[in-house]
Amino acid sequence: MNNINSETIWSPFDGSPVGLMPIADEKDVEAATVASIEAFGVMKALPRFVRADILDRAAQIIKRRRAEFASTIASEAGKPLFDARGEVSRAIFNLTNAAAEARRFVGEEVPLDVDGGVHEYQVTGTDGHRIEIEKAQLQELKASRQRVGIARRFPIGPILAIAPFNFPLNLVLHKVAPAIAVGNSVVLKPAPQTPLTSALLLQVFEEAGLPQGALQVVHCSVALAEKMVRDDRFAMVTFTGSAKVGWHIKSISGRKKVALELGGNGAVIVCDDADVDLAVARCARGGLVYAGQYCIGVQRILVAREIYDVFCEKLIAKVKSFNVGDPLVEGVDVGPVINEEAAKRISAWTEEALSTGAKLLCGGTRSGTLVQPTLLSNTTPSMKVECEEVFGPVMTVNPFDNFDDALNRAASGNYGLQGGLFTNNLRRAFQSIEEWDVGGLIVNDVPIFRIDNMPFGGWKQSGLGREGTRYAMEEMTAIKHLVLNYS
Known part of the structure; x- marks a missing residue:
């Protein structure tokens, strides 16, 4: 320059x-x-x-x-x-x-003998069901095969x-x-x-x-x-x-x-047959990696009511164990968000949710650009912490009684980047990929799973x-x- x-x-x-x-x-x-x-x-x-x-x-x-x-x-x-x-x-x-x-x-070879086009011919079936083609027509049919299509990129x-x-x-x-x-x-x-x-x-x-x-x-x-x-x-x-x-x-x-x-607002469904310890560990990591500034980060967690209490107890403990601080210090898990404007917005969305009925399970505070890892329950799909992309270390966790209802809630909204589903039930997995419009569905892991050769992108407003x-x-x-x- x-x-x-x-x-x-x-x-x-x-x-x-x-x-x-x-x-x-x-x-x-x-x-x-x-x-x-x-x-x-x-x-x-x-x-x-x-x-x-x-x-x-x-x-x-x-x-x-x-x-x-x-x-x-x-x-x-x-x-x-x-x-x-x-x-x-x-x-x-x-x-x-x-x-x-x-x-x-x-590229690829494109077959060009899939349609006879202008070539009209008659065939005669014998008692042995062998097809007879008139010799006069054979040359025309052979000629129709002597074209090759090559699609190059x-x-x-x-x-x-x-x-x-x-x-x-x-x-x-x-x-x-x-x-x-x-x-x-x-x-x-x-x-x-x-x-x-x-x-x-x-x-x-x-x-x-x-x-x-x-x-x-x-x-x-x-x-x-x-x-x-x-x-x-x-x-x-x-x-x-x-x-x-x-x-x-x-x-x-x-x-x-x-x-x-x-963007996205990654949802995870944790079914009653899930490995709870695995789901807790991966959800915590998935929601807090790089202070939640990850388009496929975990933002919404829906847990079967049968395991909800034990899941929440373990998730709160796991989230509280993350070290928050200077990103250049070894052992720090959660650093700052990108600037104070982002930190203020994240805190404002959290306060707005709390003022309209959400319950604070842990976190909820900030110091400058450091936002403490935050868990909210009793949230609704209309709250910004659910329907928009928080892009910060904030997760919501709520129980469900019926899998179809949970799937509908996870799939609702304007985004569809990646989703997570913890279950050993293959029928639920295939139902989810049919009904949940996401670019990637990760079974028994969270939406942040990505290998760089995977097809990656979203549905709806996600891309x-x-x-x-x-x-x-x-x-x-x-x-x-x-x-x-x-x-």
Whole structure:
């Protein structure tokens, strides 16, 4: 970038400076767009083994710089070190998996002899039911088979990737790695709170040998980001973030492809045949990982009345055992939320629920950006802590008497990203996937379960399209169909 203006990135925990990030102005954004267009011409001509080798080298470089990446994520995102290290490990897998997919990602042969078309012929059945075809017709029928269709996938062009703050490395790579794997170029607009990790990632790809301009990082204003969304020189925009912003992006994106990975308010159903200790441990982890700032985090828990009391007793004890504090200190489980504005909103939603009949089981307080892990019961579907996305360390837990009622409550509302179901009853599992409109249903675990090659995305307001390496590669390519007549 030519612009030498920089912005200080601050720690969400204590407000200390983490680093400086150059600010992209309008000229910088235009230069990045032009460079990405030029780099696409290079990228689409690269053999797949070259693209795969670049991704593999990037994985090895991040592995070598693992501690630096984890420290940067913990500092600028406020993510506890344990979880930051986990994100780096996932990023390494994401890159190596993209490299593997780049080598094997193919189109398909399309059968063209499934319809006779203009060929009319007569057949005669014998007593042995053997079909007789007139010799004169045989040549025509043979000719109809001498066509082959080949559907090939091609990269579509420069991709605009807009990333969230909560996974500043791995969710960025869910966009960047598949784009590179298929031969697209990328302009990356990182979250304003966490651009330093993206700057490190750019260094990695440069060292890995990615062609110049194939990855551009622009830390810019919302207005300039919207200008890029509207710019038809981009073939696609892929966004992860809030539902409100995501659907606004779709409304202004014009003719380009759009992929949206948006919010959720993850529900978990715990049936009377569940392993209670497993369900408690996973729900606590699922609701409090990264202070609940996780679109597939556990937010609503519905428990069979027969086990409700013992479940709540164990869950309260588990939640109280989580260490809250400085994300850079080893052993801290829950760090700050991203800023004080978010902390105030989370606390306000909790107070609003309590004022309208909810019961506080534990937590409910905050200090600055540290929100104490909170459990609420006696909540209703109309409360914000149930019907909206809290995006903080707050969970609701309520009993149910009838599985159908619990399933209906879990499936209700505007979101449908992932859900969890604890049961050993396969009939309930299959009923749930039929009736619960979620992108992923996790049986005997919580919604946060995600392996990075899974198809990932949501129904309803939770998004459009799918991430997960091969699925994102399909979104970032288009089909050309070649028909050969060799008769």
